[in-house]
Amino acid sequence: MEYILIIIFFVFVNNIVLAQFLGICPFLGVSKKISTAAGMSGAVIFVVVLATMATWLIQRFVLDPLHIRFLQTIAFILIIAFLVQIVEIILKKVSPALFQALGIYLPLITTNCIVLGVAIQTIVKNYNLMEAVVFAISNSVGFSLALILMAGIREHLDMVDIPKGMRGVPIALVLAGLLSLAFMGFANLVSIK
Secondary structure, three states: OHHHHHHHHHHHHOOOOOOOOOOHHHHHHOOOOHHHHHHHHHHHHHHHHHHHHHHHHHHHHHHOOOOOHHHHHHHHHHHHHHHHHHHHHHHHHHOHHHHHHHOOHHHHHHHOHHHHHHHHHHHHOOOOHHHHHHHHHHHHHHHHHHHHHHHHHHHHHOOOOOOHHHOOHHHHHHHHHHHHHHHHHHOOOOOOO
């Protein structure tokens, strides 16, 4: 039951993009088409979960026992960059079609602050490994939901006559604000410690 509450809380109530404002760059930059948003979402879910597990293990079995917690951010960034490179190499060999579909989005995940943010929040919240994995899945699914919703709305906006001064980034920022307000409707749905 606790895992279900974590999922609902971090997908809807405390969405990482719309409530915590992490991952705004890919949220605005990759949300022009649903197909690219879906590809980015799949890659982010995979990398966030893998990176969270790897950083949790490094924190518990290397950084904490050796009392070198001050190296946490540097170690996590190196692990995330390494994982993204490994995923890129494996996808290129195993599934060239998927590698081509993800294109530039795969290396850009390295600079997505959601990956590092989720890894650090997992340690701060003192989650065990299973809770950390559920937390990572929830946040990355929340990111994906926000990204695909935004892409769907932006695709429909291409068919509407928008005043010249509001086209592009201005209307995207207005939409992001409206989506954030809409998700505030979930504010008291569930709460977790």
